[in-house]
Amino acid sequence: xxxxxxxxxxxxxxxxxxxxxxxxxxxxxxxxxxxxxxxxxxxxxxxxxxxxxxxxxxxxxxxxxxxxxxxxxxxxxxxxxxxxxxxxxxxxxxxxxxxxxxxxxxxxxxxxxxxxxxxxxxxxxxxxxxxxxxxxxxxxxxxxxxxxxxxxxxxxxxxxxxxxxxxxxxxxxxxxxxxxxxxxxxxxxxxxxxxxxxxxxxxxxxxxxxxxxxxxxxxxxxxxxxxxxxxxxxxxxxxxxxxxxxxxxxxxxxxxxxxxxxxxxxxxxxxxxxxxxx
Numbered sequence: 001x002x003x004x005x006x007x008x009x010x011x012x013x014x015x016x017x018x019x020x021x022x023x024x025x026x027x028x029x030x031x032x033x034x035x036x037x038x039x040x041x042x043x044x045x046x047x048x049x050x051x052x053x054x055x056x057x058x059x060x061x062x063x064x065x066x067x068x069x070x071x072x073x074x075x076x077x078x079x080x081x082x083x084x085x086x087x088x089x090x091x092x093x094x095x096x097x098x099x100x101x102x103x104x105x106x107x108x109x110x111x112x113x114x115x116x117x118x119x120x121x122x123x124x125x126x127x128x129x130x131x132x133x134x135x136x137x138x139x140x141x142x143x144x145x146x147x148x149x150x151x152x153x154x155x156x157x158x159x160x161x162x163x164x165x166x167x168x169x170x171x172x173x174x175x176x177x178x179x180x181x182x183x184x185x186x187x188x189x190x191x192x193x194x195x196x197x198x199x200x201x202x203x204x205x206x207x208x209x210x211x212x213x214x215x216x217x218x219x220x221x222x223x224x225x226x227x228x229x230x231x232x233x234x235x236x237x238x239x240x241x242x243x244x245x246x247x248x249x250x251x252x253x254x255x256x257x258x259x260x261x262x263x264x265x266x267x268x269x270x271x272x273x274x275x276x277x278x
Contacts, residue, residue: 013060013063013069013070013071013163013164013167014164014165014167014259015217015254015258015259015262016059016060016164016213016214016217017056017059017060017160017161017164017165018165018258018259018262018263018266019059019213019216019217019258019262020055020056020058020059020210020213020214021052021055021056021262021266022261022262022263022265022266022269023213023216023265024051024052024055024209024210024213025052025265025266025269025270025273026265026269027209028048028269028273028276029268029269029272029273032273032276036048036276039051039202039205039206039209040202040205040206041198041199041201041202042195042198042202043276043277043278044194044195044198044277044278045277045278046190046193046194046195047194047195047198047202048277049190050154050190050194050206051202051203051206053154053157053158053161053190054153054154054157054203054206054207054210055206055207055209055210055213056157056160056161056164056165056210057153057156057157057158057159057160057161057210058157058206058207058208058209058210058211058213058214059210059211059213059214059217060160060164060214061121061160061207061210061211061214062112062113062117062211062214062215062218063108063214064079064082064083064086064112065083065086065087065090065107065108065109065110065111065112065113066083066108067083067108069083070160070163070164071083071160073163074159074160074163074170075156075159075160078156086107086112087107087108088107089111090107090110090111090112091104091107091110093110093111094107094110094111094238097229097230097237098236098237098238099232099235099236099237099238100235101234101235101236102235102236102237102238105238109218109223109225109226109240110226110238111229113214113215113218113225113226113227114215114225114226114227114228114229115212115215115227115228116229116230117211118208118211118212118215119208121207121208121211122204122205122207122208122211123204124204125149125153125203125204125207126200126201126203126204126205127204128145128146128149129146129149129150129199129200129201129203129204130146130199130200130201131144131145131146131149132144132145132146133145135147135148138188138192139192141192141196146200147191149203150191150200150203151184151187151188151191153203153207154187154190154191155183155184155187158183158186158187159183162183215227219241219242219243220242220243220245220247221242221243221247222242222247223240223242224240224241224242224243225240225241225242226238226239226240226241227241228241
């Protein structure tokens with residue numbers, strides 16, 4: 001039997017972010033028809049860039065159910081508020097729906113670390129981004145409730161992306177108001193340059209995709225995650241599934257194998273994807 005590396009920690013934020021980029025680009029290359037025609041509904045480069053940013057952000061969002069995480073620290077008040085709500089909701093669900101051998105546990109890696117939650121969040125965002133009630137006009141474009149939600153999702157995703165993939169810079173400059181304004185302006189610019197004839201259902205799909213990537217990463221750790229809730233396994237609905245080999249956070253496997261592998265996948269996938277974009 002393969003011996004597991006004992007650690008209760010999950011993958012580090014940068015690894016989750018890199019895995020999101022690598023898997024989404026690999027998917028776009030090997031399953032381009034499904035990615036561009038079904039999930040995104042477009043080969044427009046702005047849509048693709050926006051989707052990748054959202055996928056990266058979503059790959060870090062499940063950890064908002066922790067007491068302390070990159071997501072909470074980076075998003076400030078918004079992160080703390082989301083974390084409190086998510087932890088409370090998860091606690092209720094964990095105590096309300098459980099098997100005969102389940103015990104009450106910490107809401108971290110609870111409901112928000114299940115495949116069900118990935119689709120619930122995606123469906124909720126898809127519903128909200130279909131509300132086309134006009135709020136105001138900006139640069140000759142109608143800004144609707146849906147538009148504002150998309151801007152907010154891109155905004156927080158950009159912050160999480162920078163905090164993970166540009167950590168030294170963001171640690172020094174991330175809290176400066178000029179950086180926040182810059183990120184907001186980029187978010188608005190991306191929204192305004194999206195194709196006008198394309199709806200926002202791809203946003204919910206991107207969030208679900210990134211959320212699932214996070215769960216797949218956590219499946220590699222010793223702690224595991226209850227991805228198949230509410231299905232029962234060995235008398236438990238909150239059974240933590242895990243890989244045969246547990247990965248230690250910030251350890252040899254993560255730093256020397258996974259991260260280089262993701263970088264290679266990103267480079268090869270980009271080379272094959274760029275000709276497909278317009």
